[in-house]
Amino acid sequence: MTRSTDGAPRPGRVRGAGTTVVLVLLCVVAVLATGLGWWWQHGAGRPDDLPTAERAISSVPARDSGGRAAVELAERVLGYDAAGFDDEVRATRALLAPGFRQQYDAQMAGVREQTLAERVRLAVKVRGSAVSSASADRVVALVFLDQVTSSPLTPTRRVDQVRVLVTVTRDGGEWRVSRMDAF
Amino acid sequence: MARSPRVRWGWPNLLLGLLALALVAAAVVVWTRPASGGTGDADARELSRRQWEVTEAASAEVEAVLGVDHRRMREVVTRVQDGATGDFAEEYAEGVDSLLSATRESRITARAVVRAVALGPVTRTRAEVLVAADARVTRDGSAGREQLRQHRLRLTMVERDGRWLTEQLEFVR
Numbered sequence: 001m002t003r004s005t006d007g008a009p010r011p012g013r014v015r016g017a018g019t020t021v022v023l024v025l026l027c028v029v030a031v032l033a034t035g036l037g038w039w040w041q042h043g044a045g046r047p048d049d050l051p052t053a054e055r056a057i058s059s060v061p062a063r064d065s066g067g068r069a070a071v072e073l074a075e076r077v078l079g080y081d082a083a084g085f086d087d088e089v090r091a092t093r094a095l096l097a098p099g100f101r102q103q104y105d106a107q108m109a110g111v112r113e114q115t116l117a118e119r120v121r122l123a124v125k126v127r128g129s130a131v132s133s134a135s136a137d138r139v140v141a142l143v144f145l146d147q148v149t150s151s152p153l154t155p156t157r158r159v160d161q162v163r164v165l166v167t168v169t170r171d172g173g174e175w176r177v178s179r180m181d182a183f
Numbered sequence: 184m185a186r187s188p189r190v191r192w193g194w195p196n197l198l199l200g201l202l203a204l205a206l207v208a209a210a211v212v213v214w215t216r217p218a219s220g221g222t223g224d225a226d227a228r229e230l231s232r233r234q235w236e237v238t239e240a241a242s243a244e245v246e247a248v249l250g251v252d253h254r255r256m257r258e259v260v261t262r263v264q265d266g267a268t269g270d271f272a273e274e275y276a277e278g279v280d281s282l283l284s285a286t287r288e289s290r291i292t293a294r295a296v297v298r299a300v301a302l303g304p305v306t307r308t309r310a311e312v313l314v315a316a317d318a319r320v321t322r323d324g325s326a327g328r329e330q331l332r333q334h335r336l337r338l339t340m341v342e343r344d345g346r347w348l349t350e351q352l353e354f355v356r
Contacts, residue, residue: 033210038213056231059227060227128303129303130303
């Protein structure tokens with residue numbers, strides 16, 4: 001601190017030094033706030049430490065597009081027809097995330113013989129859908145659908161009321177099914 | 184007495200002021216911008232909160248509606264009516280007497296568990312909700328044998344004085 005010749009601080013200089021201290025403190029606080037904000041946005045603050053209320057939906061556009069995709073894909077994946085069965089399965093595989101293809105293949109292999117023998121058609125009718133959670137690249141939708149199984153060899157149709165959680169993940173701009181849990 | 188060197192505070196303070204201004208601006212940007220870099224993050228957080236509130240209310244209502252205890256049906260009815268409004272409240276009130284007599288005669292107990300809840304179209308005061316719930320039903324004298332009933336429900340929830348209430352409830356069959 002500068003002082004006047006008689007030892008007393010000069011008011012103007014004291015103000016200048018005081019302002020410097022305040023500005024330095026402001027800079028420190030701003031740096032800390034910026035760092036904390038960065039950590040919150042990109043680090044440990046997200047997503048696990050946040051309560052469910054804060055993280056169910058982190059992208060509204062993904063909620064909309066992923067929710068629509070989940071419904072369309074569920075119809076494609078869960079329905080099949082003996083007519084053109086193999087081509088349909090091949091086409092549907094392209095709509096799946098790689099990690100889900102093995103499970104789909106196993107399911108289709110399990111129904112193929114009977115489907116072709118009895119000329120089964122399994123049609124899917126979506127009765128309702130809504131989104132459970134959504135991030136930019138992953139959406140989980142709850143889909144209510146009816147699976148209507150028919151065959152020219154039997155006079156009756158079977159209707160299964162299904163509840164399924166459909167998980168779609170974005171892969172190169174396209175939504176693909178990465179998981180399906182009927183329960 | 185030796186004189187201290189004179190310090191000119193003007194320029195350093197001006198520079199420090201500009202630096203502080205820039206840092207404060209950076210902090211504001213970091214705290215207010217969406218994590219994903221999009222423009223919808225504040226909307227997403229708001230939607231998440233609403234979804235959580237609606238989910239809690241819808242789950243409680245569905246568990247109340249599907250839950251049955253023939254020994255304490257008045258409590259069940261009160262719980263359902265507490266979360267109901269509009270059309271659903273009226274429909275439920277009309278059916279209460281027959282519900283009470285039916286459960287008394289059948290001596291049924293049902294324990295309801297919500298398995299999944301998801302939010303459809305939603306505004307600040309209205310939301311459509313899908314709920315998947317199971318009810319495990321037992322009858323007195325059935326030696327504890329349970330019957331599982333799987334339900335699909337569609338609810339319309341409305342916000343009234345800070346609470347989400349069920350205005351419509353439909354079984355999706």
